[in-house]
Amino acid sequence: MAIVTHGLTKRYGKKLAVDDLDVVVDAGRITGFLGPNGAGKTTAMRLMLDIDRADAGTVTFDGVPHGQLEAPLRTVGAMVDANALDPNRSAEATLRCVAAGAGLAKGRVDEVLELTGMTTAAKRKVGGFSLGMRQRLGIAIAILGDPAYLMLDEPTNGLDPEGIHWIREFLGAAAANGCGVLVSSHLLSELSLYVDQLIVIGKGRLITTGTVEEFTHRYTSDLTTVRSPKLDELVPLIEERGGRVTRNDSGIEVTSMTAAQIGDLAALYQIPLHELHTVDDSLETAFLEATASAQEYRTSTDTTPDASS
Amino acid sequence: MNNAIRAEWIKFSSLRGSWIRVALVTVVYVLATVMALSLFNSDFGSASESTAGPDRVRVLTSGNILTSLVMVVLGAKVFTDEIKSRSIINSVAAIPDRADLLAAKAVIVGGVGIVAAVIANVISVTIAVVGLDQKGFSVGLQDDDLARAVLGGICYLAIAALFGLGIGIVMNSPTSAVAVGITWPLAGEVMVSSVLPDWLSKIMPFEAGRAMFEAPARDGMPPWEGGAIFLAWTAVLLLVGWRMFERRDLGSS
Secondary structure, three states, X not given: OEEEEEEEEEEEXXXXXXXXXXXXXXXXXXXXXXXXXXXXXXXXXXXXXXXXXXXXXXXXXXXXXXXXXXOHHHHEEEEOOOOOOOOOOXXXXXXXXXXXXXXXXXXXXXXXXXXXXXXXXXXXXXXXXXXXXHHXXXXXXXXXXXXXXXXXXXXXXXXXXXXXXXXXXXXXXXXXXXXXXXXXXXXXXXXXXXXXXXXXXXOXXXXXXXXXXXXHHHHOOOEEEEEOOOHHHHHHHHHHOXXXXXXXXXXXXXXXXXXXXXXXXXXXXXXXXXXXXEEOOOHHHHHHHHHHHHOOOOOOOOOOHHHOO | OHHHHHHHHHHHHOOHHHHHHHHHHHHHHHHHHHHHHHHHHXXXXXXXXXXXXXXXXXXXXXXXXXHHHHHHHHHHHHHHHHHHHOOHHHHHHHOOOHHHHHXXXXXXXXXXXXXXXXXXXXXXXXXXXXXHHHOOXXXXXXXXXXXXXXXXXXXXXXXHHHHHHHHHHHHOOHHHHHHHHHHHHHHHHHHHHXXXXXXXXXXXXXXXXXXXXXXXXXXXXXXXXXXHHHHHHHHHHHHHHHHHHHHOOOOOO
């Protein structure tokens, strides 16, 4: 039970937005879709939903192509563009249009309004909505068909902390009920809080898939900085035990050895330490590492992924 | 398909703009009739009973040309509103079969077009008949193909709405669709016709369609043949639009 893409490719003019992408979104899990802005996450989602037409490749939902789904909205619900709403229609009417098209019962509209906390705003025109409210309405549309799969593009964009918390809880509950969730973000720190699985892409290409732990492990290395007045004694001791040392102006940087091991070693030989600090390579660093070669708009000053667009 | 039609109806009826355009159909039609009626008074008031016959029909059907522009816009907007707001992506999420989606739109545009045209005609014909009667000209719908001309006018307006839908789908944007939809029937067709061979200019869509509400029937273009030609153009336009729509990326506009 999964969404499976095979060789998914999309070209806009000369630019390959999605390049031969093979990914799997499992049922019952939350899969994070990670990549810098412009990496092709949104395009890939649109292709999976057949909103944009792929130049090549296939997408199946439990083996069935999107165009042949018996009940498309019950199979996959999506929010790929929170602003894709007619400003002159009320939230309720917007939902009723979609519900009618999918042949859903009228009561379902009221249910999702309630679920997304939109009941009081139901009769208001979408044009007056804040980004956060559009986001909620977009999510309401996505969950309208109580779908087997959910695809949300940057769903926490514009939501307040309470809304972000709500999204996480909601997606967690959905996955626990067997729903396969694909949720995109350019912020690994955010995704790492609640996803089971990661798909990382850059420049339209798949970089890696796996759990957050696997990803972090593969792309980070613990680095410990050490300062001591007796470095000359300490360095050979570390190197004897397999640690790798690089010197810098104020001290040394050690890899392949934990801070605890270095501290114990120093204590054993009575070497005073003035600093022992593990630079915990953040997930962001791992992410940058993984996508560095694939970053499209990278400049010398822009090193954060969200500054790249 | 029923779901798609129901969804289209909710989409149409939940926008105030839709109702404004439906109301505009009647308003424009009635205003054109009232204007023609007053012209009838000054220009043809002294005409004899025999020559005034065709002019009476003209009073009754004079609203069709202007009103058809409202219809074109009404039809185009049913498609282009969704493109402009990008809400089309929510429509295809529920109805991935794009042919179904367009067919449902055609059903709603055609249906609304007929109903709006009937309402406009009922009011306008009443005004025209009463007005002409006061001027001493009796009008019976059995006269001078009059009933056919009124019915033909209603068909003309409904087809114009579908033609507008076709323009909307092909142009894919409200501004260009409205611009083309208004200039083509008003001026474009005449300009193009001036360089075309006679047989071709005779079968241009709106030109042919107008034969439906002319009485007595135009030489060389029987009313329903003209209507069939207008409908055929519209069908071709919708088919071309459908083929274009099938290939289009809807999320990246």
